[in-house]
Amino acid sequence: MTEAVQASLAELGQWLPWPHARYDRMDATRFVRDSMRSWREQRAYDFAIRGHDDPNRHLGNVSIWFTSRQFRVGEIGYWVRSDVTGQGVATEATAAMLSLGFGSLDMHRITLRIAVGNVSSERVAEKLGFTHEGVLRQVIKVGNQWVDHSIFSLLASEYRR
Numbered sequence: 001m002t003e004a005v006q007a008s009l010a011e012l013g014q015w016l017p018w019p020h021a022r023y024d025r026m027d028a029t030r031f032v033r034d035s036m037r038s039w040r041e042q043r044a045y046d047f048a049i050r051g052h053d054d055p056n057r058h059l060g061n062v063s064i065w066f067t068s069r070q071f072r073v074g075e076i077g078y079w080v081r082s083d084v085t086g087q088g089v090a091t092e093a094t095a096a097m098l099s100l101g102f103g104s105l106d107m108h109r110i111t112l113r114i115a116v117g118n119v120s121s122e123r124v125a126e127k128l129g130f131t132h133e134g135v136l137r138q139v140i141k142v143g144n145q146w147v148d149h150s151i152f153s154l155l156a157s158e159y160r161r
């Protein structure tokens with residue numbers, strides 16, 4: 001994971017708040033430790049994305065978590081290493097999360113929050129049948145820049161259809 005993040009810093013750093021130039025094994029270890037705690041507490045489920053041909057090569061991460069348990073609402077996030085983008089990896093990984101979210105996690109609604117201008121991520125949402133609902137203004141800071149995010153959603157009924 002450390003190597004995949006380091007090799008993708010330019011693209012990841014454009015859209016996500018956490019990658020930084022000195023990202024190292026300690027950062028990755030902290031992420032894995034937090035992930036394990038979240039799994040135990042059934043709050044969030046982080047997955048490594050691995051290829052069929054080389055299962056030891058880290059291709060990225062995909063996660064699904066509850067934003068409201070009461071109303072069974074979840075959210076998905078993902079990143080893919082830069083040298084394998086454009087091959088359907090994020091779409092396949094997100095489709096697997098939808099199957100989990102609308103399947104055994106019994107979610108009613110799943111959202112994606114995508115930085116305005118992140119066209120390849122918007123394309124992932126579009127390919128999977130999400131609906132664009134609107135724009136959340138200045139929700140996160142990437143570097144020194146406040147970033148607007150589009151919110152996309154998919155309902156269980158739409159997924160089944």
Ligand SMILES: CC(C)(COP(=O)(O)OP(=O)(O)OC[C@H]1O[C@@H](n2cnc3c(N)ncnc32)[C@H](O)[C@@H]1OP(=O)(O)O)[C@@H](O)C(=O)NCCC(=O)NCCS
Nearest residue numbers: 015078079080085086087088089090091114119120121123
């Ligand atoms: C966004 C990201 C996850 C996409 O991963 P990916 O594996 O390349 O996604 P997919 O291949 O499944 O789909 C990407 C689609 O965007 C399209 N695309 C890529 N660059 C594009 C561009 N500049 N303009 C229009 N479409 C573009 C691809 O052609 C593909 O669509 P297609 O299948 O119709 O050809 C990856 O680029 C990434 O990790 N980026 C940095 C982190 C990030 O943005 N994470 C998401 C936060 S919401």
